[in-house]
Amino acid sequence: MSVVVFIEHEEGKVKKSGLEAVSFAKGLSKGDVVAVAIGANVSSDELAAVGKAGASKVLHVNDEKLNKGVIQAYSHVLAEAIKSVGAKHIVLAKSSLGDPVAARLAVKLDAALIANVSEVPADENDVKTSIFTGKAFANTKVTKENKIFAIKKNAATVLEDGSEAAVEEFSTELSDDLFVGKITGEDKAKGEILLPEADLVVSGGRGLKGPENWNLIEDLARALNAATGCSKPVSDMDWRPHHEHVGQTGVKVAPTLYIAVGISGAIQHLAGVNSSKVIVVINQDEEAPFFKAADYGIVGDAFEILPKLTEAVKAQLN
Amino acid sequence: MNILVCITHVPDTTSRISFTDNNTKFDTSGVQFIIGPYDDYALARAVELKEANGGEVTVLNVGPADTEPTIRKALAIGADKAIRVNAEPVDSFYVAQQIAAVIKNGNYDLILMGRESIDFNGGMVHGMVGELLNLPAFSPVMKLEIEGDTAKMSREIEGGKEFIEAKLPFIAGCQEPIAEWKIPNMRGIMSARKKPLEVIEPTDSVKNTEVSSYELPPAKGDVKMISKDNVEELVKLLKEEAKVL
Numbered sequence A: 001m002s003v004v005v006f007i008e009h010e011e012g013k014v015k016k017s018g019l020e021a022v023s024f025a026k027g028l029s030k031g032d033v034v035a036v037a038i039g040a041n042v043s044s045d046e047l048a049a050v051g052k053a054g055a056s057k058v059l060h061v062n063d064e065k066l067n068k069g070v071i072q073a074y075s076h077v078l079a080e081a082i083k084s085v086g087a088k089h090i091v092l093a094k095s096s097l098g099d100p101v102a103a104r105l106a107v108k109l110d111a112a113l114i115a116n117v118s119e120v121p122a123d124e125n126d127v128k129t130s131i132f133t134g135k136a137f138a139n140t141k142v143t144k145e146n147k148i149f150a151i152k153k154n155a156a157t158v159l160e161d162g163s164e165a166a167v168e169e170f171s172t173e174l175s176d177d178l179f180v181g182k183i184t185g186e187d188k189a190k191g192e193i194l195l196p197e198a199d200l201v202v203s204g205g206r207g208l209k210g211p212e213n214w215n216l217i218e219d220l221a222r223a224l225n226a227a228t229g230c231s232k233p234v235s236d237m238d239w240r241p242h243h244e245h246v247g248q249t250g251v252k253v254a255p256t257l258y259i260a261v262g263i264s265g266a267i268q269h270l271a272g273v274n275s276s277k278v279i280v281v282i283n284q285d286e287e288a289p290f291f292k293a294a295d296y297g298i299v300g301d302a303f304e305i306l307p308k309l310t311e312a313v314k315a316q317l318n
Numbered sequence B: 001m002n003i004l005v006c007i008t009h010v011p012d013t014t015s016r017i018s019f020t021d022n023n024t025k026f027d028t029s030g031v032q033f034i035i036g037p038y039d040d041y042a043l044a045r046a047v048e049l050k051e052a053n054g055g056e057v058t059v060l061n062v063g064p065a066d067t068e069p070t071i072r073k074a075l076a077i078g079a080d081k082a083i084r085v086n087a088e089p090v091d092s093f094y095v096a097q098q099i100a101a102v103i104k105n106g107n108y109d110l111i112l113m114g115r116e117s118i119d120f121n122g123g124m125v126h127g128m129v130g131e132l133l134n135l136p137a138f139s140p141v142m143k144l145e146i147e148g149d150t151a152k153m154s155r156e157i158e159g160g161k162e163f164i165e166a167k168l169p170f171i172a173g174c175q176e177p178i179a180e181w182k183i184p185n186m187r188g189i190m191s192a193r194k195k196p197l198e199v200i201e202p203t204d205s206v207k208n209t210e211v212s213s214y215e216l217p218p219a220k221g222d223v224k225m226i227s228k229d230n231v232e233e234l235v236k237l238l239k240e241e242a243k244v245l
């Protein structure tokens, strides 16, 4: 039985989350993995490379009308692709596009939707999911044959031992009423490492005192090739854009390394970082609660430590 | 303008999570329940829109009787009436079907929800309800302005936002900074007691998932402290011990 995976791309590149989803599907099933990519703004060479992660085929909906992620149109196209493959299992990575598409597909295909899947299940009917904003897990029994797995970052390790996938074009009728809700524009950081997908994150809190000091965070992030994040008050005060705010009411990150500078470690902030593999905390207050959640800590003044740390990273990583 | 706001009843964001009965039940002892923080943004925006354009705000919760204090709080904040569907909200598709049934029986110009519930964090109910009723659903919406029958929104996407224009009715999953949370005042609290809260029985709906047990993440080991005069050591440890660089 084949598994269909929705893969997203960004600036012409398949996102890592898509490769994770393909690898997840490969781990889930002995059957073929068929990936579906939507939009004309990605090349077939790039798509063929998805084979490395385990896809044998990529269906490419090569349509300019779908260069922007219009949710209802995407859900429709994907449902048609899934029907043409005859798949009963579908995998999507969590994102601002993956989530709403998964929700609509569940209804269209009469499938059980399992959200926040945190690892590849040994038994497809018994799936571990992350709940309470990462504070706990639920072992979820699924009673339906058709299943949609909406996976969290790091639910699977990206496989690299496959060969090139065959890329085929796929198209289907697109009626105008699939384009309700017109996307009139976009305001997006270009060329930045995107926080939700980043493997390394440097985050700053109120301890940085003001936006004019963010070059200290940015310098370290650049040296590490990391994304930048912040605490909620920092984005509330407009020191940093809203999409950088990490926590319960912000982005939930799951990097291999999270460096928190001048952040106290309120429980609502921790809820957004508890899936990180390693946490480093830099704070001048040795009593800061964040140290209890940290793997490594330095007590001291961020303004003194950050420049030194950036230099040390530059010296040791090259 | 008639607005429906779907609210969850969830543990306060500072709650420590634990389980009882051999890890099969959420331990509610000592836990304070609140309106889901994202649902609270939805409610605040709904009340603002009502104040600007007239109309009525209805809050809806799918849950057992113990959610009623949370529903009353929403009435105190400024909703005009409430509906509770008397059922355990165990599976997001089950909840979506209940909400869809209420929308079909009502006459709503706009349906506001939160971006996600903070217990199961699915972020899925809006899309499911949208598909069940063939309505557009947008989430997470950070800005929502309405003029006549058209709305202008911004929706957060990875690394930024996109701007959307849509005709009413539709569903929006809200998040900050769409509005500021509202705190109920004394008059609100008094009047909330008299506002109608209708309890309806669930429609026959399927459940596709069921939790068999819960687990807590493994406890963190001790933090390793490094002197501020030796930051080189930190980089070395991250490379050689933690192997993350």
Ligand SMILES: Cc1cc2nc3c(=O)[nH]c(=O)nc-3n(C[C@H](O)[C@H](O)[C@H](O)COP(=O)(O)OP(=O)(O)OC[C@H]3O[C@@H](n4cnc5c(N)ncnc54)[C@H](O)[C@@H]3O)c2cc1C
Binding pocket: A204, A205, A206, A207, A208, A230, A231, A232, A233, A234, A245, A246, A247, A248, A249, A250, A261, A262, A263, A264, A265, A266, A267, A268, A269, A272, A282, A283, A284, A285, A288, A300, A301, A302, A303, B013, B037
């Ligand atoms: C419903 C709800 C949801 C919330 N959601 C979130 C969320 O999603 N994300 C979030 O982050 N917060 C959230 N909060 C807010 C949260 O409770 C905290 O208020 C917030 O995280 C504190 O941010 P902070 O650590 O940057 O600031 P502070 O608590 O002010 O801490 C600043 C820290 O910097 C340290 N410091 C000061 N100067 C220096 C220096 N020179 N060098 C080094 N360290 C220094 C201080 O010792 C202190 O520990 C939420 C709150 C509520 C009620």
Ligand SMILES: Nc1ncnc2c1ncn2[C@@H]1O[C@H](COP(=O)(O)O)[C@@H](O)[C@H]1O
Binding pocket: B006, B007, B008, B036, B038, B039, B060, B061, B062, B063, B089, B092, B095, B112, B113, B114, B115, B116, B117, B118, B120, B121, B122, B123, B124, B125, B126
């Ligand atoms: N039991 C419920 N009753 C009313 N609304 C709900 C319920 N569960 C979820 N919702 C709404 O759907 C949104 C998304 O929930 P979820 O998909 O569970 O993350 C929430 O923010 C609420 O607005």
